Amino acid sequence: MNPIDTQVLALVSANARMSADDIADQLQISANQVETILKNLETQGVIVQYTTVVDEKKLPQRSGKIKALIEVSVRPEKRTGFEAIARKIAQFTNVVDHYLVSGGYDFLVIVEGDSLEEISSFVSDKLASIDNVRSTATHFIMKKYKEKGILIGQQPKEERLAVSP
Amino acid sequence: MKSDFSHILDTIPPSGIRKFFDLVIGAQDVISLGVGEPDFRTPWAIREDAIFSLEQGKTSYTSNSGLLECREAIVDYLARRFQAHYDPKTEILLTFGVSEAVDIVLRSILNPGDEVIVPEPSYVCYTPLVQLAGGKVVPLNTSDTQFIPDPDQIARAITHKTKAIILCSPSNPTGRTIPKDTLIQIGKLAREHDFWIITDEVYAELTYDESFQSVAALPNLKPSTILLNGFSKAFAMTGWRLGYVCGPPELISRATKIHQYSALCAPITAQYAAIEAVKNCAKDVQDMRESYKGRRNLFVKRLNEIGLPTLLPEGAFYCFPDIRQTGLSSEEFALRLLKEQRVAVVPGHVFGLGGEGHIRCCYATSLEELKEALSRIKKFMRSLK
CATH class of the missing domain: 3.40.640.10 (Type I PLP-dependent aspartate aminotransferase-like (Major domain))
Structure with missing residues (x-):
């Protein structure tokens, strides 16, 4: 990755819908170069996906997703350590983020579902039932304040004067 | 005696920016490139x-x-x-x-x-x-x-x-x-x-x-x-x-x-x-600098493309487009741009000698607003032809 790649990445990370022209003009390169850089980053798997930060509270009632953080303690396996169990967990559709962490437990698993019941049954049927899983602790998310560096909810309006020195 | 105020002060006009500010206040749907301050909140x-x-x-x-x-x-x-x-x-x-x-x-x-x-x-x-x-x-x-x-x-x-x-x-x-x-x-x-x-x-x-x-x-x-x-x-x-x-x-x-x-x-x-x-x-300052720099590059390039010759400034968050080929004075240009396309800029003559024939644009405003301002300025330039 050269510095220009990094700069392109920073701009699309902040706004995935920014046009190639706008990226190009900000970085003083051509739109074709931007397209090529993005293609390369996609091919190399640096850019895995373009996603959206959503404020579920603004969605019509009950259409929002329910999210929970689950602390999972496991018994590492001979030879494969955490890897085999991790792969098993990560593949479930309900799992949106999955990290191996230091500290009091092993995996931080973030799951999403349409209802509390869906998540509860995922935890009991799928997660806790895996052989090497010793314990789980589920924390439902009650309110989002910030996601992916973006503050969620109303920000007070800009109060600058229209013309100033 | 009381009506005799400081003589030096009475020879000094109020800031030309201020005069323009009064015109902008009250106008609806104005994109302001007239500010002189960051669009970030204090970190x-x-x-x-x-x-x-x-x-x-x-x-x-x-x-x-x-x-x-x-x-x-x-x-x-x-x-x-x-x-x-x-x-x-x-x-x-x-x-x-x-x-x-x-x-x-x-x-x-x-x-x-x-x-x-x-x-x-x-x-x-x-x-x-x-x-x-x-x-x-x-x-x-x-x-x-x-x-x-x-x-x-x-x-x-x-x-x-x-x-x-x-x-x-x-x-x-x-x-x-x-x-x-x-x-x-x-x-x-x-x-x-x-x-x-x-x-x-x-x-x-x-x-x-x-x-x-x-x-x-x-x-x-x-x-x-x-x-x-x-x-x-x-x-x-x-x-x-x-x-x-x-x-x-x-x-x-x-x-x-x-x-x-x-x-x-x-x-x-x-x-x-x-x-x-x-x-x-230092990291916050660096992030803000990067953000201004991108906007500077885009805004100045596109001003030049729509026919307003503009030097690429090395610093601050202003550029100073040359509007002389429009035949308007900087004050006329700024007033008409505000009235006809609702974009506020500061006429160059308020900054003293050599400012006439130019306008000051501040690009410390969101990319979306800058792009909208550019499209309005483009319309304004076309209407002059």
């Missing part, structure tokens, strides 16, 4: 430290020069960031923004009839403050040298009454930055003819392509230099009103005398905030 770490200081009950006056802890932090920052070295005890004074610093510095050095060279177009406060301090402004039109002051032109303006030159680089309103070689030549003149260089470096952190050269860090120039800087632009702290002046002890002690009687001390909350700003916020 949270800074605000949080200020709040903490309030919780701790830090609400008193400080020493006239400012908290020693704050002066030390600023002096460390200047050395680290710009290789400018000052003694926190005797060579720095904290002020209400750079504006107060300009005022008290001029009042500290000028006697009636002393001349101050001001390369123009320039920020709007220098000329009135020189006049209020009893000095005489010698304006230099820099439009023939792409708004970079020309040492030969300066040399020709020097008389035995020349007391100082005021430099602002990166410049408000043009965004141009004075190259190091030019600064060295101006410095040579200042030493030979024994006058001050008052250098307003409030946009120093907003330098995009090369690293910033402070006048105070040039060899042998520190004794001739009065360095002005502040927190408004670099740290997005316009409303906190905190600036500072650095210079030789004999200047600082005099400026402190005026400050002591007219201002007492800079606000203590802002001083605590400033300590956090200079110590721990």
Whole structure:
């Protein structure tokens, strides 16, 4: 990755819908170069996906997703350590983020579902039932304040004067 | 007797920016490129430290020069960031923004009839403050040298009454930055003819392509230099009103005398905030700089594409498009652009000589707004044909 790649990445990370022209003009390169850089980053798997930060509270009632953080303690396996169990967990559709962490437990698993019941049954049927899983602790998310560096909810309006020195 | 107000003051017109401001207020759906401040809020770490200081009950006056802890932090920052070295005890004074610093510095050095060279177009406060301090402004039109002051032109303006030159680089309103070689030549003149260089470096952190050269860090120039800087632009702290002046002890002690009687001390909350700003916020400043730089590149390129020749400014967050080919004066252009397309810019003539024929656009506004402004300016340009 050269510095220009990094700069392109920073701009699309902040706004995935920014046009190639706008990226190009900000970085003083051509739109074709931007397209090529993005293609390369996609091919190399640096850019895995373009996603959206959503404020579920603004969605019509009950259409929002329910999210929970689950602390999972496991018994590492001979030879494969955490890897085999991790792969098993990560593949479930309900799992949106999955990290191996230091500290009091092993995996931080973030799951999403349409209802509390869906998540509860995922935890009991799928997660806790895996052989090497010793314990789980589920924390439902009650309110989002910030996601992916973006503050969620109303920000007070800009109060600058229209013309100033 | 009461109707006889200060005669000097009555000769000074109110700021041309102010007049335009009154026109913009009340207009609907206006995109303003007329602001002179960042579109970021002060980084949270800074605000949080200020709040903490309030919780701790830090609400008193400080020493006239400012908290020693704050002066030390600023002096460390200047050395680290710009290789400018000052003694926190005797060579720095904290002020209400750079504006107060300009005022008290001029009042500290000028006697009636002393001349101050001001390369123009320039920020709007220098000329009135020189006049209020009893000095005489010698304006230099820099439009023939792409708004970079020309040492030969300066040399020709020097008389035995020349007391100082005021430099602002990166410049408000043009965004141009004075190259190091030019600064060295101006410095040579200042030493030979024994006058001050008052250098307003409030946009120093907003330098995009090369690293910033402070006048105070040039060899042998520190004794001739009065360095002005502040927190408004670099740290997005316009409303906190905190600036500072650095210079030789004999200047600082005099400026402190005026400050002591007219201002007492800079606000203590802002001083605590400033300590956090200079110590721990380099990353925030870097992020803001990157963001301005991208917007500068896009905005200036597209202004040129729609037929307004614009130099790529090296710093600050202004550009200064040339509108002469439209045949309109800068005031007509700005008024009609506001009325017909609802885009506010500042007409160049308010910034003095060489400003006519240009408009000042501030690109410290969101990319979406800049693009909308560009499309409106394009429509306006088409309507002129």
